[in-house]
Structures are given as structure tokens and as C-alpha cells.
Amino acid sequence: MLKLYVAPGSCSLASHIALEEAGAAYEAERVALGQGAQQRPEFLAVNPKGRVPALVTDRGIITETPAILTYIAQAFPAAELAPLSDPFAVAQIQSFNSYLCSTVHVAHAHRMRGSRWSDDAAVIEALKIKVPTNMAACFELIETRMLAGPWVMGDTYSIADPYLFTLASWLEADGVDPARFPRVKDHSKRMAERPAVKAVMDWLKG
Numbered sequence: 001m002l003k004l005y006v007a008p009g010s011c012s013l014a015s016h017i018a019l020e021e022a023g024a025a026y027e028a029e030r031v032a033l034g035q036g037a038q039q040r041p042e043f044l045a046v047n048p049k050g051r052v053p054a055l056v057t058d059r060g061i062i063t064e065t066p067a068i069l070t071y072i073a074q075a076f077p078a079a080e081l082a083p084l085s086d087p088f089a090v091a092q093i094q095s096f097n098s099y100l101c102s103t104v105h106v107a108h109a110h111r112m113r114g115s116r117w118s119d120d121a122a123v124i125e126a127l128k129i130k131v132p133t134n135m136a137a138c139f140e141l142i143e144t145r146m147l148a149g150p151w152v153m154g155d156t157y158s159i160a161d162p163y164l165f166t167l168a169s170w171l172e173a174d175g176v177d178p179a180r181f182p183r184v185k186d187h188s189k190r191m192a193e194r195p196a197v198k199a200v201m202d203w204l205k206g
């Protein structure tokens with residue numbers, strides 16, 4: 001059975017929702033990031049990067065959200081979480097998810113994880129200053145150019161949707177008013193109504 005390592009409020013939410021949407025047989029295990037559990041030997045044996053998500057499969061462990069999401073879409077084709085037979089459409093999904101992973105998530109990480117870039121407390125504080133501006137710029141692009149609507153890729157729900165939902169949920173804490181992005185806000189609202197999303201949210205609360 002698949003096993004996903006997760007943490008509430010983290011980017012693992014996207015993979016967690018995708019597993020639920022896929023109807024996969026899986027178990028989820030929490031990693032207490034606030035207590036530093038990601039740096040304990042037992043978790044580093046799973047993911048030497050010390051991050052969630054990590055998906056344990058019968059062939060080995062997958063890390064990095066875009067890779068996990070693509071694996072889920074390919075491993076559970078009946079769930080139709082990606083247009084697998086259309087190379088261009090799959091590339092568009094990869095492009096969107098790569099942007100979230102390599103640009104939006106990194107912009108967000110400057111608020112809580114400044115110690116990745118500096119050991120100087122003053123620099124770590126200074127790194128937080130541009131988070132609202134950078135996150136707003138990323139979401140302006142998503143709102144006006146990248147989100148086709150109603151789902152990320154248009155009429156069809158895909159593995160890009162839980163990932164956008166996850167990163168959009170960080171906006172307020174990052175100092176950005178989600179009301180500035182009504183199409184993204186509407187997307188989040190529709191996502192929150194999906195049974196798979198409700199199931200994951202209930203599990204995380206429990």
C-alpha cells in the first residue's frame with residue numbers, strides 16, 4: 001500500500017488530495033515539522049531532504065510534489081487526473097506545477113524558512129519583507145494568465161488543481177489579501193466543496 005508522509009498546512013496537501021481523488025489505497029502519516037521531526041533519523045531514512053511530502057511506493061520513494069502528482073495521475077489512470085495521451089496538455093500541467101514548485105513555493109518559504117539562505121538573524125528578518133509583494137506578483141500572473149477556469153486547465157479537473165488550492169491557502173498568512181484574486185478565490189471555494197478535499201481536511205483536523 002502507498003504511504004504518504006504529510007504535515008498539516010504544508011504542500012503535502014496537494015498530493016494527499018490527489019491520492020484521495022484517485023481512490024488510491026494509501027495511508028498517511030504525519031510528520032511534526034514544528035517539533036523538528038523531519039530531521040530525525042527515522043524520517044531522514046525516508047527522505048534525506050528532510051521535507052514532506054514523501055510517497056512510499058512498492059518500487060521506492062518519490063519526493064517533490066510535481067513528481068508525486070504525476071505519479072498518482074499515471075498510476076491511477078481511471079481517475080483521469082491528467083490527459084495522459086496528450087503530450088502538449090501534460091506539458092502544460094507540468095509547466096503550471098513546476099511554476100508552483102520552483103517559484104511560488106520558494107517565494108513563500110522566505111517567510112518561515114529564511115535560515116535556508118542565511119545564518120544572520122537580521123538577514124532572515126529582511127528576507128520576509130518582500131514575501132507579500134512576491135506572492136502577490138505570482139498570483140497576479142496565475143489569476144490573469146495561467147488559470148484557464150473553472151479548473152486550472154479549463155473544463156477538466158487535473159493534478160494542477162489541488163496544488164493551486166494548496167498554495168493559494170497560504171496567501172493570507174503571507175500578507176496578501178486573497179480577495180485581490182477573485183478567480184483564484186472562486187477556484188479555492190470550488191475545491192473546498194469536493195468530497196476528496198473535505199475528506200482530507202477532516203483527516204488533518206482529526
Ligand SMILES: N[C@@H](CCC(=O)N[C@@H](CS)C(=O)NCC(=O)O)C(=O)O
Binds near residue numbers: 066
Ligand atoms: N520542492 C518540494 C518542497 C518540499 C517542502 O519544502 N516541504 C516543506 C513543507 S511545505 C517542508 O517539509 N519543510 C520542512 C523544513 O523545511 O524543515 C516539494 O514541492 O515537494
